[in-house]
Amino acid sequence: MRPHTLHVLVENRAGVLSRVSGLFSRRGFNIESLAVGTCEEPGMSRMTIVVLGDDARIEQVKKQLNKLIDVIKVSDITEQSTVARELALIKVAAEPGEGRAEVMQVASIFRAQIIDVSPKSIILQVAGDSEKIDALERLLRQYGIKEFVRTGKIALMRGMKGGR
Amino acid sequence: MKTGARLLVDGLQREGVETIFGYPGGAVLPVYDELYDAPLRHVLVRHEQAAAHAADGYARASGKTGVCLATSGPGACNLVTGIATAYMDSVPLVAVTGQVPTTMLGNDAFQESDITGITFPITKHNYLVKDAAEIGQVVRDAFYIAGTGRQGPVLIDLPKDVMTAQVDPVPEVQEARLRGYQPTYEGHPRQVERAVALIQEAERPLLYIGGGVVASGAAAEVLALAELTAIPVASTLMGLGAVPCDHPLSLGMIGMHGTEAANFAVTECDLLIAVGVRFDDRVTGRVEAFAPQAAVVHIDIDPAEIGKNKPVDVPIVGDARLVLAAITAKLARQERGNGWLSRVRRWQEENAPAPAAGLDPAGVIRQMNALLDDEAIIVSEVGQNQMWAAQHYCFRRPRTWLTSGGLGTMGYGFPASIGAQFACPDRTVALVAGDGSFQMNIQELGTVVEYKVPVKVVILNNLYLGMVRQWQELFYDRRYSYTELSPVDFVGIARAYGVEGRRVEDPDEVGPGLEECFGTEGAFVLDVRIEREANVFPMVPAGAAINEMIGRRG
Ligand SMILES: Cc1ncc(C[n+]2csc(CCOP(=O)(O)OP(=O)(O)O)c2C)c(N)n1
Numbered sequence: 001m002r003p004h005t006l007h008v009l010v011e012n013r014a015g016v017l018s019r020v021s022g023l024f025s026r027r028g029f030n031i032e033s034l035a036v037g038t039c040e041e042p043g044m045s046r047m048t049i050v051v052l053g054d055d056a057r058i059e060q061v062k063k064q065l066n067k068l069i070d071v072i073k074v075s076d077i078t079e080q081s082t083v084a085r086e087l088a089l090i091k092v093a094a095e096p097g098e099g100r101a102e103v104m105q106v107a108s109i110f111r112a113q114i115i116d117v118s119p120k121s122i123i124l125q126v127a128g129d130s131e132k133i134d135a136l137e138r139l140l141r142q143y144g145i146k147e148f149v150r151t152g153k154i155a156l157m158r159g160m161k162g163g164r
Numbered sequence: 165m166k167t168g169a170r171l172l173v174d175g176l177q178r179e180g181v182e183t184i185f186g187y188p189g190g191a192v193l194p195v196y197d198e199l200y201d202a203p204l205r206h207v208l209v210r211h212e213q214a215a216a217h218a219a220d221g222y223a224r225a226s227g228k229t230g231v232c233l234a235t236s237g238p239g240a241c242n243l244v245t246g247i248a249t250a251y252m253d254s255v256p257l258v259a260v261t262g263q264v265p266t267t268m269l270g271n272d273a274f275q276e277s278d279i280t281g282i283t284f285p286i287t288k289h290n291y292l293v294k295d296a297a298e299i300g301q302v303v304r305d306a307f308y309i310a311g312t313g314r315q316g317p318v319l320i321d322l323p324k325d326v327m328t329a330q331v332d333p334v335p336e337v338q339e340a341r342l343r344g345y346q347p348t349y350e351g352h353p354r355q356v357e358r359a360v361a362l363i364q365e366a367e368r369p370l371l372y373i374g375g376g377v378v379a380s381g382a383a384a385e386v387l388a389l390a391e392l393t394a395i396p397v398a399s400t401l402m403g404l405g406a407v408p409c410d411h412p413l414s415l416g417m418i419g420m421h422g423t424e425a426a427n428f429a430v431t432e433c434d435l436l437i438a439v440g441v442r443f444d445d446r447v448t449g450r451v452e453a454f455a456p457q458a459a460v461v462h463i464d465i466d467p468a469e470i471g472k473n474k475p476v477d478v479p480i481v482g483d484a485r486l487v488l489a490a491i492t493a494k495l496a497r498q499e500r501g502n503g504w505l506s507r508v509r510r511w512q513e514e515n516a517p518a519p520a521a522g523l524d525p526a527g528v529i530r531q532m533n534a535l536l537d538d539e540a541i542i543v544s545e546v547g548q549n550q551m552w553a554a555q556h557y558c559f560r561r562p563r564t565w566l567t568s569g570g571l572g573t574m575g576y577g578f579p580a581s582i583g584a585q586f587a588c589p590d591r592t593v594a595l596v597a598g599d600g601s602f603q604m605n606i607q608e609l610g611t612v613v614e615y616k617v618p619v620k621v622v623i624l625n626n627l628y629l630g631m632v633r634q635w636q637e638l639f640y641d642r643r644y645s646y647t648e649l650s651p652v653d654f655v656g657i658a659r660a661y662g663v664e665g666r667r668v669e670d671p672d673e674v675g676p677g678l679e680e681c682f683g684t685e686g687a688f689v690l691d692v693r694i695e696r697e698a699n700v701f702p703m704v705p706a707g708a709a710i711n712e713m714i715g716r717r718g
Contacts, residue, residue: 010344011343011344014292015280015292018281018284019284022284022285026285056471059471060468060471060472063467063468063472064468066467066468067466067468068289068344069288069289069309069342069344069345070289070344071344072343072344
C-alpha cells in the first residue's frame, strides 16, 4: 500500500467529475486527493488524483477509469520524475504579541506568506509538496488552527515529453 | 426545421430500430406524438421495468441493440432495475427518458429525478441532452457505445423543452468518433503466441467460456478450437448454448450449481483458457481454490476484467471471435493420450443427483426439452427454476437461453420473453418461472394479450421463494422465515387477462400439460405444482471451494 499519483485527462464536460469520483467511492477505492482544472488541450481537463493501494488495486483503478467514455487518458506518474505542488491556506490563531511573532517565524522558515492579518488571527499561504504542508500544519496546531484548506496535489512530469 | 422529438425518432430509424418498448407520460409526450405516425413499432408494456427487460430480451435474442422509452421521474426510476440487469450481463440497450424542462432542472420539479446521476453506476455511459441540435449525434454515439466493445446500456435523458425545440438547420450526423473510447478487437500477437504455446504443452487444458462468447458470436470458434486440440469446455450460466450441451467435449455448467465434470475439471486442469468470462464468485467459489494448478489465459474485450478477480498468466484483450480464430490458426490437430479426457468423461457419467420424489422439476424441464426444437428460446426467471432450466435443458445454439445472470433479477424473465418473441416472431419462446418471480411482473399478461405474443409460461410452482427456502433449509436450520407464498390461481389470472392456462399437479399430467401448452396457438400459462421442497443439487456452498459440492449421490 502506497500512494500513487495518476494523471487523468478527461473531456471538459458537465458531470465528468462526479463520474470519476463516483467510480472511486462505488468501487471502494480511497481518494487521498483530487485536483482538477483545465489544461493545455482545449476542451479537456487534467485531474491529478492521489490514491492509496497495492499495485493490483491501482491497476484496477486505472482500468476502471479508462472505461469511462469521457476519460481520454490515464497515466500513472508515480515512478516518474515529477514536480508536485500543493497550495494551502491556513488561518492561525495569533493575537498580537509573542504568539503572533512565533507564528510568523515558523511561517518564514517554511516560506509561507502572510496574506491576511486580523486582530485575533492571521492567514498563511504555503505551497510545496504535501509533506511540507503536513509538517507546517503539525507545527501550527499548537497555536490553534482555525481553518485550513488545501488544494490537493498537482504534478507534472519533468523535462520535455514527445519533443514538446 | 425539425423538433428535438423528431430528431430522436429519425435517429432511432437511422440506427435501424424497428421495435421499442415503452410507457408514456407528460415529459415524453412530444416523443409519443411523433411515434403516433412514425414507421416504428412501439410496444406498450404495463410497467416500465418490463420495458427495459423486454428491450433486453429483444437484444439478447437478436443480437441487436434493444430500445426502451419512459417518462421522467417515476417512469425513469422504474427502468433502473432493467438497466442494471442489462449492465451486469453486458446487454446492448439504449434507454430514452423524458425529463422536466431545462429551466426546471434541479428544482425538484414535478416528476423530476436525476436519472443520469442515478444511472451513472449502471450504464456504460449516459447523456443529459440540453441542446436539441445534438440529439442526432447523441443517438448515433449512444448506439455505437451500447453495441461495441463490451456491450452495455446507454441512457439518453431528454428534457421536455429540448424535445419541442425547433432545430434549424439540422446538423449532419457524423460517424461516432469518441476520443476516450476505442475498444481493442485484435489480440496482441505476442500474447496469442504465448497462449498457443501453453495449449501445445498442456496436459489437462480446459476451456471456460461465458457470455462474452455469445456476445461476440464466437461459438463456432470455440468449438473449432476445442475439437482441434481436444479440450473440454465448461460454460458459465451466461455461456450456455455456445457449445451444444450434448457435444462430447461439453461439460455443461460450471459454478455453484455446475456439474461435477466442470467443477472437478477446473480444479484439476493445468491450463485454463477463460474466454468472455469474469470469474464471478458464483462460478469460482473460493477464488484461491479455483483452478489452483492452472496457468491462466484470459481472453476478454474488457481489459478491466483481466486480473480483476484472479491473477492471469496470459492476458489477451480483444474480441473473443477474432482472438480464438487467431489462436486456432496457429495450432495443429492435437490428440491427448494422457487420460485427461477419459477422466473427464468418467466425471460426466458419475454422480448425477437423485431426482426429487413426487413431481420432479428436473423432469419437467427434460420433457420440455424433448418437445422443443433447437431453435426454441428458453427464458428463465431467477431462483431454483433458473438453475433447473440451466442444468436440465439441453441448449445447442447461442442466444437460445436468456437469463439474468449478473444481477439475478426476479421479474426479468416474463418481460424478457416478450421482447425475445418480438425479436423472433417465428420461434417458440418459453419462460421457465417460479411462482415468486412470475408475480413480480405478472401484469405483463396484459401486454401479451394486447399484442398476441405467443409466449409459453411454465411455472415450476413450489409455493415458496424456493431458492431462498433452500438456503434456509441448508444453512438456517429450516427456519423458513417469510419464504412461503400463498397459493395463487395462476390459470384464473391468465384467463382474466385472456390467456389460456392449465394446472398440473400429478407427474403423469406433465406430458399432456406441456403438449397442450406448446400445442396451443397463442400464449399459455402452465402452472406445474412441483415437489414443494425439491432442491437444486449439486451445490457448492457460498465461499467453499468449487469441488466441495453437496447433494451428490455417490
Ligand atoms: C428482485 C429480487 N428480489 C429478491 C431476490 C432474492 N431471491 C433470489 S431467488 C429468490 C426466490 C425465487 O422464488 P421463485 O421465483 O418462486 O423461484 P424458485 O426459486 O421457487 O424456483 C429470491 C427471493 C432476487 N433475486 N431478485
